[in-house]
Amino acid sequence: MKEHGIVxxxxxxxxxxxxxEIERLLKCLGAQERxxxxxxxxxHAGDASAELGLLLSGALLVIQEDFWGNRNLMAxxxxxxxxxxxxxxxxxxxxxxxxVALEESRVLWLDVKRILTTCPTACASHxxxxxxxxxxxxxxxxxxxxxxxxxxxxxxxxKLTSFLSAQAQRNGSSSFDIPFSRxxxxxxxxxxxxxxxxxxxxxxxEGVLMFQRNHFVLHDTSGx
Amino acid sequence: MKEHGIVxxxxxxxxxxxxxEIERLLKCLGAQERxxxxxxxxxHAGDASAELGLLLSGALLVIQEDFWGNRNLMAxxxxxxxxxxxxxxxxxxxxxxxxVALEESRVLWLDVKRILTTCPTACASHxxxxxxxxxxxxxxxxxxxxxxxxxxxxxxxxKLTSFLSAQAQRNGSSSFDIPFSRxxxxxxxxxxxxxxxxxxxxxxxEGVLMFQRNHFVLHDTSGx
DNA sequence: GCAAGTCTGTTGGATTTACAACGGGGAGTG
DNA sequence: CACTCCCCGTTGTAAATCCAACAGACTTGC
Numbered sequence: 001m002k003e004h005g006i007v008x009x010x011x012x013x014x015x016x017x018x019x020x021e022i023e024r025l026l027k028c029l030g031a032q033e034r035x036x037x038x039x040x041x042x043x044h045a046g047d048a049s050a051e052l053g054l055l056l057s058g059a060l061l062v063i064q065e066d067f068w069g070n071r072n073l074m075a076x077x078x079x080x081x082x083x084x085x086x087x088x089x090x091x092x093x094x095x096x097x098x099x100v101a102l103e104e105s106r107v108l109w110l111d112v113k114r115i116l117t118t119c120p121t122a123c124a125s126h127x128x129x130x131x132x133x134x135x136x137x138x139x140x141x142x143x144x145x146x147x148x149x150x151x152x153x154x155x156x157x158x159k160l161t162s163f164l165s166a167q168a169q170r171n172g173s174s175s176f177d178i179p180f181s182r183x184x185x186x187x188x189x190x191x192x193x194x195x196x197x198x199x200x201x202x203x204x205x206e207g208v209l210m211f212q213r214n215h216f217v218l219h220d221t222s223g224x
Numbered sequence: 225m226k227e228h229g230i231v232x233x234x235x236x237x238x239x240x241x242x243x244x245e246i247e248r249l250l251k252c253l254g255a256q257e258r259x260x261x262x263x264x265x266x267x268h269a270g271d272a273s274a275e276l277g278l279l280l281s282g283a284l285l286v287i288q289e290d291f292w293g294n295r296n297l298m299a300x301x302x303x304x305x306x307x308x309x310x311x312x313x314x315x316x317x318x319x320x321x322x323x324v325a326l327e328e329s330r331v332l333w334l335d336v337k338r339i340l341t342t343c344p345t346a347c348a349s350h351x352x353x354x355x356x357x358x359x360x361x362x363x364x365x366x367x368x369x370x371x372x373x374x375x376x377x378x379x380x381x382x383k384l385t386s387f388l389s390a391q392a393q394r395n396g397s398s399s400f401d402i403p404f405s406r407x408x409x410x411x412x413x414x415x416x417x418x419x420x421x422x423x424x425x426x427x428x429x430e431g432v433l434m435f436q437r438n439h440f441v442l443h444d445t446s447g448x
Numbered sequence: 449g450c451a452a453g454t455c456t457g458t459t460g461g462a463t464t465t466a467c468a469a470c471g472g473g474g475a476g477t478g
Numbered sequence: 479c480a481c482t483c484c485c486c487g488t489t490g491t492a493a494a495t496c497c498a499a500c501a502g503a504c505t506t507g508c
Contacts, residue, residue: 045393064373066389067398067442072373086369089362096370096393116355130354131340137361138313144368145310146320149288149296151375152414154496156465165290169269169320174291182486190376192466197487199465213486218291378466379494406456416496421457437456 007056008108011080013132021125028126032109042099042107043084049095051109052088055079058105064097076102082136088112089137151190157199159189164209164216174218181214231280232332235304237356245349252350256333266323266331267308273319275333276312279303282329288321300326306360312336313361375414381423383413388433388440398442405438 008014014022033056036042043049045065060077074097077083087095089112115129146166153159163185168174178185186193203209210217232238238246257280260266267273269289284301298321301307311319313336339353370390377383387409392398402409410417427433434441 066386067392068385068389068445074373086362086365089358090366091359093363093366096366096390116351116358127340130358134313134340134354134358134361135315137358137365138310139317141310141361141365141368142314142317142320144365144372145298148368148372148375149298151372154414161292162290165292166320168291190378194467194487194489195465198489201487221292381494417456418458418497419495422459422495425457 007079008054011054011082012136013054013082013129015132017125017128025125025129026108029110029114029129034107034109036101036105036107038101038104040101042101042105043095043097045095045098047095048092049084050088050091050113051111052085053083053099054108054110055081055083056106056108059102060105060107061100061102062097063100085133085137086140089133147188150188155199156189156191156196157203159191160196160199160203161208163189164218167216168218174220176216177214178216179214231303232278235278235306236360237278237306237353239356241349241352249349249353250332253334253338253353258331258333260325260329260331262325262328264325266325266329267319267321269319269322271319272316273308274312274315274337275335276309277307277323278332278334279305279307280330280332283326284329284331285324285326286321287324309357309361310364313357371412374412379423380413380415380420381427383415384420384423384427385432387413388442391440392442398444400440401438402440403438 008022009017009019014025017025032051036058042053042060055077057079059079060083062074062077062083064072064074066072075083077099083099084095084097087093087097115126115133149166150159150162153162164178167176167178170176180188182197183193186196189196200211204211207219208221209219232246233241233243238249241249260282266277266284279301281303283303284307285297286299286301286307288296288298290296299307301323307323308319308321311317339350339357373390374383374386377386388402391400391402394400404412406421407417410420413420424435428435431443432445433443
């Protein structure tokens, strides 16, 4: 319980806090540090966990196994990131995913109940943690919601226009850069790269938009 | 500020609280009640709102408009339900959706900052609200995550097995009922109803599962 | 019993996508 | 310049999806 200072200071949950403050908070929250060997399971699907994890070192995989045993990679966790937070904050809901150590890893476990039952007056930064946790959940929510919006579109073409439209709104301009390569964008939208490229070409030919590599310009076609 | 007692008592955020307790909390939180005419906008996309809404009466639509003006229905809000909570809890993020009154409606607005900065000792139920808000976000997160898992599958067949597998795990049995009609399930998975029906028939013919209307039985094919 | 309506499974043709493979254009290297 | 590597666009074929239409099973109301 000594050397995780840098990771925690850079993590979203504790960012901007002094090391002593963090140390005091961890005691107040009853945080537990545990080490895991490579390949070992941290959480099994079906368990009920009221603790959320913060990875201190190593790397984790969040995976999902269906009824027939097919594995599905959900996320890769890097140091400083949270995992299993949605399940920990939903009392009684059993885990729908498993978490495995990709390398030898150290994890800080935080009990959600102890986070939420504030030591009334003592901790000023305790309520900051609650606020951060809320923000983390809300932002994840927004990201999921946005992705769902695009993926709900039936055709590749509509998924593209939905995504590009959102990017334009985010940048406040019809001219903008996207943060994905073609392959990454295809994976994000759940379509095939070459088919997506073809759909992009068709949109360009029809005058709906222009693009060069990662720079896009949307054309207003409302008055036409 | 008198007659919303029943709606609030049955809402997730305030459930199980006494009317007097709720009344006191609303004052403590600086809750504002406002009325809206049919068709009027409660929130516009692009605004930055730090308040979340709780519908007291009427009905609302959460919609999304893309760059070319195409409307997309995101959700329909019934009395007692929250809306715009993810945006309110993500400071600085502008709204990606608009909210319109489908009927004449009354809304209770709650400032997230005042929810999070607990009046230190006074309110015991104040921290209960924080806890509920966290749970609401976490559960929505789980629902989104589950839907994304299914929708990320490329083919209709894989979307179906992903969904049915999750239902079986939830019920703890390979024999279970689903809460959707065929059309609703198709909409949920983002596919076409008849194509989905055909895929279901094929899965049955191949011995992967059995079904009658809304009752399904999955077959273990691992040892075959 | 009969009629109307709803839900579901099935089928055929038009459309779209997935998949594999290829070629061109940059960036970087020697 | 030659060479390699990586990213992107294009193309052709096989496969899957969408769409419309229809038929059977079931429910509901008269």
